Amino acid sequence: MPGRSRTSIDRADSSDAFPEVACGTAVLLLAGSSGRVETERAELLARHGARVRAIRWFGGIGQRPAPHEVPIEMFIDQLDLLRLEADRVAIFGTSFGAEAALVTASLHPVDATIAVAPSSVVWAGIADENWSSHWTHRGAPLPAVTFDPTWSPSTEPPEYRSLYESSLARDPEGAAAAAIHAEDIAGVVVLVAGGDDRVWPSDRFAAEIAERRRVHGREATVVTHPAAGHRMVLPSESVAVGGVTMARGGSPSADAALGALAWPQIVHALGLRA
Template sequence: MIEEKKSMPSCQLAVMPQRALVDEPLSMRLAGLQPRQTVTVRTRTQDGSLKTWEAFATFIADEQGTVDVSTQKPVAGTYDTIDPLGLLWSMSCTDAKRPIFFTKTKPTSLLITLTAEVEGTIVASTQIERLFAAPGMRIVPIQERGLIGTLFLPAASGPHSAVIILNGSDGGMREHAAALLASHGYAALALAYFGAEELPAGLLNIPLEYFEKALVWLQAQDDVDEENIAVIGLSRGGELALLLGSTFPAIKAVVAGAPSGIIQSGIKNNTDFSDPAWTRQGQALPYVSYKNTFLSTLDFMWHWLRHKPFTMVTNFRKALTSKKAMVEAATIAVERIQGPILLISGGDDQLWPSTQFSQLIMERLAKYNHPYEYEHLHYEKAGHFVCFPYALPSLPPMIMLSPLAGMYLGFGGTPEANASAAIDSWPKMLTFLASALKQSS
């Protein structure tokens, strides 16, 4: 049991900056300890569902009685390498009996409490605030013309290059991600397309005209540079980003994380994969469908009864060879995209083979002599949730989910690998956007 006492006046815990964007680096130092003294630093916060998340790391002070958390390797803890953000991304949920995701979709800031303990006694503490929205940001809710979304605008007047941020198969919208991007100077639109208010409940028969309407609306905004619009998505959102870029010339850049360059089926009740996801002019776009078989059901039950993570990557990989005609018809014409393309994938993706999908996209772009730049960032040990807008720097990564007792859905990677990929890919994505889109002063 930890004994909570007043902070010892001789020990100081300094964290800089104490209030900053969530992607900014941290400096964390302890001073006033005894030479070679062992100290444990703990972090604690709550996610968007008010679940408590914690991490810790134990260090040995130097001969001057100081610890630099940013440059020292912990001797024990929830991470084991030199990492200035380790005490943030390595947090795990203390309220959950099963693996869950760190819930965050709103742009409210995170308050993180840090304590330093020596022999079970708290000797120093402080609190920091990690922001998604920079001060002065303008927020415009959208509920018109059948559109559901939120536009985040920088404090400075535009016009600004714009980015549409697309969710994956969970639906809704990721406002915190849009706010963070807007904090870097973009007009960022978090756009829902199912699973919100009057929109379809599931990823089924979503008309591309909906996104065309969103593009027209976005181009009409005074603070938006209508000539410089990008789309970003991960997973099914990455597939959609490629599809929209190949369909609408107004889109001038695409970032697709863990993408499929092949149109996949819709999702009905998380069990039926036989209907289309996307339509155009009232017609279903060609897609690869899947049917549950006795063997696939047996495999699922085997994993459930043995509490083993169930993964789907093998089924998607097999479809590339067993459903060649279907795959060919459903392949997205990525060569039609009117601008640069950035693909990001994890080599241990256990949902679907996003690295293989990305390689096929790169091969197609080369085959058709795509006139714009295209790049594939590959993180060998990372899983499905490899980058923005699902994996943000310093947030706990998504590895596994347990929706029911004994049922585990594996998405691949490790906390360390996924966190590292999120931290590394984020500035590279910002550099890509700055190059691909004409930045306004």
């Protein structure tokens, strides 16, 4: 019996949500380092007309054990399947999932990209004590920013924002090589970031992505709230819990305020029924 493809998704690692009245958009929904399947957000988008598939993209059956050399073809294959069911396809990710969404959209056509707490570069990840890129494409690891080995946390739980900032500063050439080619993303791009993000500087990253697109004659919508942290909360969503222990910044009210600001832009980008 042939082995499972590295790009296939087991049913246990996905959740499908279907609208009562379709708006014509299918969405691939990606969580971040929590590894969760975003079922609540999928159901929210479906209530407003989207056909949604939320997937686990690492740590699942037949998948990479960590965000480390995950094949971008996994996301491309899912988008191609969703395109069979809808007029438009979109990819919607948060944190590491936003990094995946932006990289995927830069390599494969989509109609809309929603990136919450995004990164403007590809980062390194570790598995089996080996460091490499978060992502591969056509079997090769993508250029990635490696971490500052001299950094150590100064808070408990740790705030990692300064780790990402110092890692970028110590190797500007490596950071430039690892930049996500946001100018190659077709369709609508919405970037959502909290000004109090303590995980990584997503507000800075969102601005860099938007500027890169502007220089190349493309637009991006940036939604920010100065007091919000790493996790956005959309209207009617529960506050997320769990995941890797770290300081994320923000507060439930500020994160919900960011979600309220972002929601109209998400509705527009995805063509949802408001």
